[in-house]
Amino acid sequence: xxxxxxxxxxxxxxxxxxxxxxxxxxxxxxxxxxxxxxxxxxxxxxxxxxxxxxxxxxxxxxxxxxxxxxxxxxxxxxxxxxxxxxxxxxxxxxxxxxxxxxxxxxxxxxxxxxxxxxxxxxxxxxxxxxxxxxxxxxxxxxxxxxxxxxxxxxxxxxxxxx
Numbered sequence: 001x002x003x004x005x006x007x008x009x010x011x012x013x014x015x016x017x018x019x020x021x022x023x024x025x026x027x028x029x030x031x032x033x034x035x036x037x038x039x040x041x042x043x044x045x046x047x048x049x050x051x052x053x054x055x056x057x058x059x060x061x062x063x064x065x066x067x068x069x070x071x072x073x074x075x076x077x078x079x080x081x082x083x084x085x086x087x088x089x090x091x092x093x094x095x096x097x098x099x100x101x102x103x104x105x106x107x108x109x110x111x112x113x114x115x116x117x118x119x120x121x122x123x124x125x126x127x128x129x130x131x132x133x134x135x136x137x138x139x140x141x142x143x144x145x146x147x148x149x150x151x152x153x154x155x156x157x158x159x160x161x162x
Contacts (some may be wrong), residue, residue, distance in 0.1 A: 005052040005160045006076050007153075009103070011083035013062025014090040016116035019143035020083065021059045024153050029144050039073055044051065046157050053157050064090075066098045078157045079110040084113050084137075086126045095135045111158040113138045114152055119145055 009017040015150070018040065022028055025042045042057045060073050080102050084092040092115075100112050119142040130137060138155070141148045 003051065003161060004056060004156070005078040006056045006058065007079040007081060007156060007160075008058040008074060008077045009081045009083060010060065010066055011062060012064055012085070012088075014088070015062065015083045015085040015091050016143050017058050017062065017081075017083050019110055020114070020116060020141065020152070021057055022079070022147055023143045023146055023149045025057070027146070029146075044153070046154060048154070048157055048161060049159070053161060055153060055157065065094075066101055077106060077109050078160045079083065079112070080106070081112050081114055081152060081156060083116050084156060085113045086118050086121045090135075092135060095133075110156060112152055112156045112159070115139070116141045116143055118142050120145065150153055 009021065011017055019029060021040075021042055022030070025044045039061070040059045042058065042059065042149070044055050046053045046055060050100045054129055058073060060069065082102060084095065099113065108109065115134065115137045118126075123140060125144060139148045139152045141152060143149060
């Protein structure tokens, strides 16, 4: 049996949403930054506990305010990957409000939180900063070197089918 789930990557522009998708789907990384306009849709099949799961991955344009996302992009979403950039504090200054917007506005959807670009920071220092701000992050990734990227999508897949 094949199960298909729509997931949407959300976050401010430039946090690395497209790079995470490229690393997960194609196992590649590019330093060439290309702004996503609208939405780019990819697909990848996983096997979880002997069952096939097809992820339809919506990489949508970055917004400084998640509440301004086009509602049509979010219809039918089974899971969100909410991405921040630890090198740019403005991408997580409203983290808890934005996280609550996703979880309360889409209660049927699962949410995984990601701090991307950890190759550019002192991780322990950043984790301490998050703790002080009361921010909880599920995964610390680097699309550039692949750290924890697959884990993000697999974990979200598990949450969506359980």
